[in-house]
Amino acid sequence: QVQLVESGGGLVQAGGSLRLSCAASGRTFSSYAMGWFRQAPGKEREFVAAVSWSGATTSYADSMKGRFTISRDNAKNTVYLQMNSLKPEDTAAYYCAAKAGGGSQYPQTYAYWGQGTQVTVSS
Helix, strand or coil: CCEEEEECCEEEECCCCEEEEEEEECCCHHHEEEEEEEECCCCCCEEEEEECCCCCCEEECCCCECCEEEEEECCCCEEEEEECCCCHHHCEEEEEEEEEECCCCCHHHCCEECCCEEEEEEC
């Protein structure tokens, strides 16, 4: 079992940067792939990024590629999402999630979810 708690959201100006953290607890954290998703009002939940259990493999949604970086530190049981060059369109609630096996862009494949952290980018 994995419990996830996101932090690091807030208000930032367009063009700025923010780093989200997801602290995980559970005896098998290092064996789980991790993902970040976001959801803005009136929109469907959107895949942002995923990282394999080892951290060696990452994937990104096209709109985030080049601006966002997902990473993990298994020794600290923490996953990060570094967000640079933020745009107002990035405004959303951001969620981290965990799943057994490889990463996935499909939220329904993730068994564990954090409570979310709000990111607001002003224009």
